[in-house]
Amino acid sequence: MSEDADAMSGIPVSKNRQHEETTGERILRVAAEKFAEKGYHGTGVAELGDAAGIKRGALYYHIGSKEDLLFRLSRRHVEEALARGRAVMANAVGAVGKFRLLVREHLRTLAERRSEVIVVMHEMHALTGERAVQLKALRSEYEELFATVLQEGVEEGAFRSADRIEVLGVLSMLNYTYVWLDPNGPVSVDEIADRLADLILHGVQLPQRDTPAA
Amino acid sequence: MSEDADAMSGIPVSKNRQHEETTGERILRVAAEKFAEKGYHGTGVAELGDAAGIKRGALYYHIGSKEDLLFRLSRRHVEEALARGRAVMANAVGAVGKFRLLVREHLRTLAERRSEVIVVMHEMHALTGERAVQLKALRSEYEELFATVLQEGVEEGAFRSADRIEVLGVLSMLNYTYVWLDPNGPVSVDEIADRLADLILHGVQLPQRDTPAA
Structure with a gap:
């Protein structure tokens, strides 16, 4: 199914990261690494500047505040997941097919963006005000993709x-894989995705024939 | 099923916390709250002492080090989950019955110990050396309960x-509920547990009668 999956979603397994990194991108990358390692509250702005090789004044010019940095990297992560999920929804056919590809893209994103994922999982509650509202709205949009696929499956019978x-249960299973998912482990990320999709599908997919009541 | 479940597991839904809190217990409680709120790296020892109403020297007498504190509260949490899981394994009958009760106890523990759970989920990787080894071993023992139940179910047919x-997938679904599980929400913790158990069981439980191959 691998080739079809990629052809259908139109999304390559790994992105080309060879382009020249801008200062803003470098700051986001370094912040993701530091926040993942030492926590958002445990990382100072001066430390971020040192790690990114940029002076504090310039850092503030680029990011505004530490919370803005947390917001920007969280938003970028969820927006990318959302874009990949929407590509699946636009291109795959049938609830089962869409669901399997959504699971694959979800795990691929987790595997590719480990630092960002740790930061979003552990630190998103540190966001306040409008930033918290915006990130929550984005996460709800993403959740809605899974709700839509399950609903389509119900309508298809x-x-x-x-x-x-059930939607939260499914997303919980997929999200928590960030703790144990190992892109270099003996089982590939796509195979793990397929097996988790199987585990869930056998739970939500009706048997093809009715069995007599006991 | 609620009364049977409780009678079978022998575990009350909520523990009596009315006993006099010892200094050690107070320190662990305050540390769980602070670490959950500001992160392990973002919480200073002086701050912990202030919040617990105890001088720094006495704090070190009670805890040894901040990492020891993180270790002790993480260990206590996993040990309690393990004790509750083992009680289910010793008292419930059949793989399905054991599984359903394990899921209930798991979610009850998460609902009752929110701060500790956040700390274990977000900060366990901050443990080093022997402490990291010990906590990992305890978590593996807990994981083993679920592996055993699934294996018993396979042996029962x-x-x-x-x-x-599959074991990791199941535990992932259950663990991540800490993000959205609301003990005061419209659906009770036990009902959420039962519905997640249903979702998983319909995935791992064979149909009662074979359906002809298509």
């Missing part, structure tokens, strides 16, 4: 339920 | 698989 608790 | 990826 293939899935038994698309309730919010 | 009720479950299709008990591979490590």
Whole structure:
């Protein structure tokens, strides 16, 4: 299924990161690494400047504030996941097919962006005010992709339920893989995705034939 | 099923916390709250002492070091989850029954110990050396409970698989609920547990009758 999957989603497994990194990108990358390692509250602005090789004044020019930095890198991560998910929804056919590809893209994104993922998972609650509202809205949009696929499955007669608790359960299983997912491990990220999709699908997909009641 | 479940596991839904808190317990509670709020690296020892109403010298007498504090509260949390899981394994009957109760106890523990859970989820990687080894071993023991139940289900002919990826998938779904599980929300913790158990069981439980191959 691998080649079809990639052809359908139109998204390469890994992105070309060979282009010249801008100062803004470098700051975001360094911030993701530092926040992931030492926590958002445990990382000072001076330390970020040192690690990025940039003076404090210039740092503030580029980022505004430490919280803005946390917001920007979190937003970028969720927006990328959302773009990949939307590409699946636009191109894949049928609830089962869409679901399998959404799971693959989800795990690929986690595997490719480990620092950002750790930061979003551990630190998003440090965001306040309008930034917290915006990030939450983006995360809800992403959650909505899974809700939509489950609902489409129900309408196709293939899935038994698309309730919010099931949607949250599915996303919980996928999100928490960031703790143990190892892109260099013996089982590939795509195979892990397929097996988790199987585990979930056998839970939400109705049996193809009715079995007599016991 | 609620009353049976409790009778079978022998574990009350909530523990009586009315006993006199010792200094050691107070320090652990305050540390869990501070680490959950500001991160392990973002919380100073002086701040912990102030919050616990204890001088720095006495604090070191009680805890040794900040890392020791993180270790002790993480260990206590995992040990309690393990004790509750083992009680289920000793008292419940059949893989399905054990599995359902393990899921309930897991979510109850998460709901009751929110600060500790956040700390373990976000900060366990800050542990080093022997402490990291010990905590990892405890977490593996807990994981083993779920692996055992799935394996028992396979041996009973009720479950299709008990591979490590499925075990990790199940635990991932359950663990990540700490982000959205709301003990005061419209759906009770036990009902959420039952619905997630359903979602998983319909994935791992074989249909009761074979359906002809298509």
